[in-house]
Amino acid sequence: MGTGVRESLTMTEHPKRPRLRIRIVFGDEEMIGPGKAELLERIARTGSIAAAGREMNMSYKRAWQLIGTLNAMFRDPLVDSTRGGPGGGGAVLTEAGQEVLALYRAFVAEAEQAGSAQVSALQARLRDIPDGK
Numbered sequence: 001m002g003t004g005v006r007e008s009l010t011m012t013e014h015p016k017r018p019r020l021r022i023r024i025v026f027g028d029e030e031m032i033g034p035g036k037a038e039l040l041e042r043i044a045r046t047g048s049i050a051a052a053g054r055e056m057n058m059s060y061k062r063a064w065q066l067i068g069t070l071n072a073m074f075r076d077p078l079v080d081s082t083r084g085g086p087g088g089g090g091a092v093l094t095e096a097g098q099e100v101l102a103l104y105r106a107f108v109a110e111a112e113q114a115g116s117a118q119v120s121a122l123q124a125r126l127r128d129i130p131d132g133k
Helices: 034-046 049-055 060-073 095-114 116-124
Strands: 079-082 090-093
Touching (some): 034 060, 034 090, 090 095
Antiparallel strands (some): 079 090
């Protein structure tokens, strides 16, 4: 405890690690945050906008809207998709999409590192959680 950071938690303290959720707002309708970043990551993994949306409990329409917003927001599209059909459709992150996702994730990681002492201090000031809850 000499460092000011809690080394162990009792049952009444906050057992969850704080998370930083950063949204970068460029304009009224132009922003990227944890939801869009997660959608991009899932598209890269699944090769499908629909599958990525399903994994996030998001409607097909909403997933497509978010990708449309991202593609319109940046100079180069972030996702390239092909229509479904007999051979099936698919989606991939473009080089720009991979770069934007990497830049966003790097920014979040740096912010988490830079603010870790303050987050720990804030967490130390939280109310204790009553036993049994």
